[in-house]
Amino acid sequence: MKIMLVLTMAAVAGTLMFGCGGDNDEEVGAAPDHGEVEVDAELEIAGGEFYYEPDELTVEAGSEVRIIFANEGEAAHDLIIDDVGGTAIIGPGDSASFVFTAPEEEDVLVFYCSIGQHREHGMEGTIAIIE
Numbered sequence: 001m002k003i004m005l006v007l008t009m010a011a012v013a014g015t016l017m018f019g020c021g022g023d024n025d026e027e028v029g030a031a032p033d034h035g036e037v038e039v040d041a042e043l044e045i046a047g048g049e050f051y052y053e054p055d056e057l058t059v060e061a062g063s064e065v066r067i068i069f070a071n072e073g074e075a076a077h078d079l080i081i082d083d084v085g086g087t088a089i090i091g092p093g094d095s096a097s098f099v100f101t102a103p104e105e106e107d108v109l110v111f112y113c114s115i116g117q118h119r120e121h122g123m124e125g126t127i128a129i130i131e
């Protein structure tokens with residue numbers, strides 16, 4: 001009886017450790033998004049010359065987030081979060097999305113357009129991570 005219990009405990013511990021490792025891997029970078037991944041929050045952000053709307057958003061710490069960026073301008077744009085992920089450069093009228101896991105602690109992520117001087121001209125926004 002005692003041996004059975006020990007074996008069960010070991011199995012549970014092994015499962016937990018394996019689970020943790022998997023989670024850590026997923027936090028690095030953004031997953032390719034085909035709209036199939038289930039997420040906790042979807043943020044729709046429109047952009048153009050030279051703005052994002054909205055440009056201040058909020059998500060809960062640790063949540064799975066899909067950002068859907070719609071280019072409503074007349075030039076090509078993208079939406080990038082350093083060290084997290086971003087969309088491809090998309091043309092007028094197109095939209096693109098990506099999925100990422102929000103940090104586990106309070107933080108502020110900055111997103112921006114990587115093309116030319118777009119960021120300096122106003123294509124920048126923030127996502128506050130709240131607990």
Ligand SMILES: [Cu+2]
Nearest residue numbers: 077113115118
């Ligand atoms: Cu741009």
